[in-house]
Amino acid sequence: MTANTLENPPLLRLRGVSKSFGPVRALVGVDLDVPAGAVTALAGDNGAGKSTLIKCIAGIHPVDAGEILWDGSPVSLRGPADSAALGIQTVYQDLAxxxxxxxxxxxxxxxxxxxxxxxxxxxxxxxxxxxxxxxxxxxxxxxxxxxxxxxxxxxxxxxxxxxxxxxSRLVVMDEPTAALGVAQTAMVLELVRTLANRGHAVLLVTHNVPNLLDVADRVAVMRQGRVVDARERARIDQRILVDLMTTGSTDREVA
Amino acid sequence: MAVSADPVTGRTRPAPGARDYLRLAWQRVRGGESGVLPVVGGLLLVSVIFQSLNDAFLTPGNLVNLLVQAAVFALLSMAEVFVLLLGEIDLSVGFVAGIAAVVVAWLARPQLGWPWWAAILAALAATALIGLLHGTLITRIGLPSFVVTLAGLLFWQGVMLFVLGSGGAILISDEVLARITSGTLAPLVGWVVMLAVVAAFGVVVWRRDARRRDVGLTAPPVSLTVTKIAACLAGGAGLMLLANTDRGRLAPVLGLPWVVLVVLAVLVAWAYLLGRRRFGLYVYAVGGNAEAARRAGIPLARIRTVCFVLCSLTAGIAGVVYASRLRSISTSIDGGTLVLYAVAGAVIGGTSLFGGRGKMLHGVLGGLVIAAIDNGMGLLGFNAAAKYVVTAVVLIVAVTIDALTRRRRPQT
Incomplete structure (x- = not known):
């Protein structure tokens, strides 16, 4: 299923997206593809830029530089209403x-x-x-x-x-299982899978490595404001993911 | 994990319908959303106590008098519900009502001779503008409502004293204005109006419940819908029997006071606005979680401002009724006590001080409780000191009930 969906052009494509807050460069030339019908997980340590990136996608922060392509055509997201009009829905950690x-x-x-x-x-x-x-x-x-x-x-x-x-065509989720117990986490992850199987694009931000590997079709890893690697689930495991999150590169292969 | 047993066991949805409805209603009561049950119970308790101490309390004459007394409290409490739902407060409603009374009395003086309806409209427009001013200061500049309306309490009291002069008063000579509270419906007209109101209520309730049953949603059983309408009819008939009993001492006095219809009309209009319109839903959303409301695209500032306008407008209606009852407006109006009774009435009725929970009906029932205490203590010959003490105790009991039931609500 993953292979199929990846042949289509991605629903959301970021090219060279940058964002600074004063002297702090939160995002530096971020490239990211989010295809429909698949769960794209965004991993990274605290302060890697995950939250800033999803806020840019939600239209809360306008980007400083770079291109955002929706269905292949460039769009500008100047407010939450712009994102909502495209069909981007964000499920926040505090639920709203x-x-x-x-x-x-x-x-x-x-x-x-x-x-x-x-x-x-x-x-x-x-x-x-x-x-x-x-x-x-x-x-x-x-x-x-x-x-x-x-x-x-x-x-x-x-x-x-x-x-x-x-x-919504793209559902962005910020730490959806952060505060949940085991059974409830399983329930929510099941729901995340259901969303992707129904054809929605899902962008999932999470700290929880086992959960992420359970549910993702693709994994993008952020470090110091950059997307350092993005690969399919089959080509990543826990050790590779930790390498990427902590050093930004890896020389391991999936065993 | 939540403390309560979480049904992750895959329990399937039970078929929707009548049993579901009753179970849900019971769940709400247990969950701390007991609605009007505590205040209705309180009202019955207060009645029993006063009747046992003085059997003049439950006479038709006194009960009709009580309804007229309660009108100002009920209207002011309804005004307060609008802002309490937002988690805000309006301390100015007492003197905003005073301003409305001054405007209506001043314009209707024979020297100016405005017709009664124009004087009332002008008074309500003035209070709506006052509400707009309060709301704008609170939402656009971001000042706390407590401070803005506290300033409003002082400012509008000052304006009133300025217009009336020290110890001054304006008498109301217009017959229609005076008859808002002293006038009554002819017995037969009263019955017709009551039957029309109950019929309209019955049609609305029946159609709403029937539509839910037809499409298979959780709905009250037919018997309960019929019971609701029958209870309304019984209540209306009881009220008419009461009001149409001669309560005069020297000359016969009977019939339903107009002011009861005024309060009922305001209640129906505001309850409809809060319960059936999008605006009302947004008021609850802003009061429940302003941030969630903002993310949903709800214009927070506009909703808040409109609530302050509606609060002051309703206080204006209360002011007109107040002036009508006294047939004058003077500097003796105690707006400070009135506002405290208004907040107390809304809270005694079951509206939460913390926003998001409450209904217009709570304001009316709470206003009735306050009037009943005032009236009953008066019959027993107690002075203002004792009335304050008892009202305070009832207020504390009401807030305690709210706090205790709230504790049982699941916290997440």
Missing amino acids: LCDNLDIVQNMFLGRERLRRGQLDDVAMEQAATRTLADLAVTTVTSVRQSVASLSGGQRQSVAIAKAVLWE
């Missing part, structure tokens, strides 16, 4: 859900469906239920329960389902 609202209200927040000027609760509830069922999220008992009553994994599932519901 409203605890006092229920699952349906959270999934549609900002894009409510209206019927004669009123909120169309029925249509929204049906669509949300369908999306959760499609993603095989079966652990929430009711889509009308408030998000405050959900577990961490369920909240993460809702945040991801929101991205699917909004028909």
Whole structure:
């Protein structure tokens, strides 16, 4: 499956993207391809530039130099609205859900469906239920329960389902399993796979090396603001990944 | 892992429907979203206590009087709900109501002779502008609402004193303005209005529940929908029987006071705005998690500003009712106490001080509780000192109930 999707042109392509904050060069000539239908993992140590890079993709930081290609054509991302309009949805580490609202209200927040000027609760509830069922999220008992009553994994599932519901083509996830227990992590990783299998491009930022190797189709490694290596899952293992993250190069091959 | 048993065991969704609905409702109560149950219980408790101490409390005359007394409290508490939902507070509502009272009374003086409706519209426009000013200072400059509206409390009190002069008053001679609180519906008209309101409520509730049942979503069973409508009808009929009993001492007095309809209309309008419109959802979203709301593309500053406008506007309605009840507005209006009763009413009704949780109905029920204490203590011959003490105790009890149920909410 991986081989197939990689033959198509990547959905998102970054060429020579740079970003500085005053004297600090956070991104230096970053090249990155994110193809549809695959999970691209972005690995790297603290301060390697992962968060800056996804904020540039989300439109929160405008880039200083370099080119961003979407479906092969250059685009400029000057604000979160630009990214959202292209179909880029970011699932943040802190989730950005409203605890006092229920699952349906959270999934549609900002894009409510209206019927004669009123909120169309029925249509929204049906669509949300369908999306959760499609993603095989079966652990929430009711889509009308408030998000405050959900577990961490369920909240993460809702945040991801929101991205699917909004028909995002690229879903960027920042440490989606950071605060989760073992069973919930497995549930969320399963969901990440489901997203890619449904044709979404997924860009996954994570510190957790075993998780990353479980779920990724491609792995890009960042170090000191550069993407030092990007390769397919088959050509990487834990030792190679650690080499790349710590020194920026490796002379090992997959055993 | 969460403390509660996490159903990662792959439990499948139960078929949606009536049982689901009841289970969900029970879950909400257990989870600390008990809604109006505590305040309704409190209202019953207060009634039983006062009735047992003085059997004049539960007489038709006193209860109708109580509804009129509660109107100002209920309107001010509803005003406060708009900003409490954001996690903000408005300390100025008492004197903003005073400004509305001054404007309406001043314009309707025989010397100027504005018609009653124009005077009311001008008063409400003035208070809406005051709210716009508060909201703009709070959202655009980023000042804390506590400070801005505290300044508002002093400033509008000063403006009022300036207009009225020391110890001054403006009398209301316009008959319609006076009759907002003293006028009553003819008994037959009252019944017709009540039946029309219940019928409209019934149609809305029935159609909403039926649509959910038709498409197979979690919905109340038919019996519960019918019960809701029947309860509303029973409540309305009870109110009409009460209001249409002669409560006069010398001459016959009967009929539902107009002001009850004013409060009901404001309640329905604001509850619709908060519950069924996108604006209302955004108010809850901003109050629940402003950052999430911002990322969802909700214009935070605009939503906040509009809430302060609606708060002041509703306070303006309360001011008109206040002036109507006293048939005058004078420097004796105690806006400081009124605002504290307004916040207390909203919180006693079940609105959270921390934003994101609350309903318009809470303001009305809380206002009723405060009026009931005021009225009941008055019947028993207690003075203001005792009323303050008892109201304070009820407030503490209400906040304690909120805090205890909140503790049972899962924290993540």
